Amino acid sequence: MKRPFIAGNWKMFKTCPEALNLVQTIKAGVYKTTDCQIVLCPPYTALGALHAILQDSSIELGAQNMHPETEGAFTGEISPVMLKDAGCRYVILGHSERRQFFQETDTFVNEKVKTALKYSLIPILCIGETLDQRNARQQFEVVKAQFEQSLKDITKEDIARVVLAYEPVWAIGTGKTATPEQAEQMHSYIRRLIKEQFGDDTASRVSILYGGSVKPDNIGELMKKPNVDGALVGGASLKAESFVQIVLNACACVEAEARK
Ligand code: 13P
Numbered sequence: 001m002k003r004p005f006i007a008g009n010w011k012m013f014k015t016c017p018e019a020l021n022l023v024q025t026i027k028a029g030v031y032k033t034t035d036c037q038i039v040l041c042p043p044y045t046a047l048g049a050l051h052a053i054l055q056d057s058s059i060e061l062g063a064q065n066m067h068p069e070t071e072g073a074f075t076g077e078i079s080p081v082m083l084k085d086a087g088c089r090y091v092i093l094g095h096s097e098r099r100q101f102f103q104e105t106d107t108f109v110n111e112k113v114k115t116a117l118k119y120s121l122i123p124i125l126c127i128g129e130t131l132d133q134r135n136a137r138q139q140f141e142v143v144k145a146q147f148e149q150s151l152k153d154i155t156k157e158d159i160a161r162v163v164l165a166y167e168p169v170w171a172i173g174t175g176k177t178a179t180p181e182q183a184e185q186m187h188s189y190i191r192r193l194i195k196e197q198f199g200d201d202t203a204s205r206v207s208i209l210y211g212g213s214v215k216p217d218n219i220g221e222l223m224k225k226p227n228v229d230g231a232l233v234g235g236a237s238l239k240a241e242s243f244v245q246i247v248l249n250a251c252a253c254v255e256a257e258a259r260k
Contacts, residue, residue: 001258004223004250005163005207005230007039007124008237009064009092010046019046020053022240027057029244034058036251037230039090039124040237044078051087062090062124065098068111070119080119091116092124092232094150096169106149113150117158124163124232125150126211127190131170139168140189147193156198164190164208165232171212173235180221180228183210187227216245220253 014022019042030038041062042050051061063086067077083091093116094109109125116123127146129139143166151159166186171178178186187208195203210222211232222228230250236242 025240
């Protein structure tokens with residue numbers, strides 16, 4: 001039975017008091033859930049406070065970005081060492097908003113993936129096509145290029161520690177989710193790419209998350225798909241009620257599938 005992996009990307013939302021309030025309610029809501037890997041990625045300013053509050057919980061902490069250098073004159077940036085220090089185990093890399101608004105390239109993302117792994121941070125590497133690219137039927141070549149370039153020179157041992165997130169840009173914050181079939185088609189394609197490069201065993205160990213307008217009422221159908229291991233949730237992770245319900249529905253769906 002697969003263990004759902006549900007991560008919340010809070011983006012640039014929540015002050016510290018708001019973040020504490022949210023995490024306390026989430027913690028209480030998922031208290032009895034042991035069969036789900038939950039990761040919360042708040043803004044940097046809330047990392048320390050969340051780390052303290054999550055000490056007695058299985059919920060893990062992640063950051064939303066990082067610089068590939070360990071230290072230096074990079075005003076406004078944050079290093080992997082600092083994220084470890086703040087209690088992070090995960091870091092989102094290559095999010096489409098970073099690519100779109102901050103001109104991040106696959107080469108830069110690749111540097112980040114390598115440093116993250118070096119400092120024992122687990123990258124949640126985001127890849128996905130834009131609407132124009134999908135309309136031009138280029139989604140597979142776009143995702144393949146992002147996959148190959150962002151993971152250039154990554155070893156077989158290291159890829160097993162990477163979490164991949166397929167986030168079609170047209171589904172992010174738009175309320176327009178990829179259908180479970182569209183998600184499965186791309187997830188199985190990504191799984192095949194891993195298999196071709198790193199072998200069957202490694203491919204089966206890598207979690208592939210879906211991201212883009214995930215809600216309590218669509219997570220079940222997505223999780224039923226064999227290559228969808230979980231979700232990277234944006235908007236719906238900002239309210240405890242919807243995030244907790246996504247976690248519970250994902251677990252219930254996986255259990256029901258296993259009983260079949
Ligand atoms: P939404 O769930 O708001 O569409 O955001 C998805 C996302 O970008 C997660 O990283």
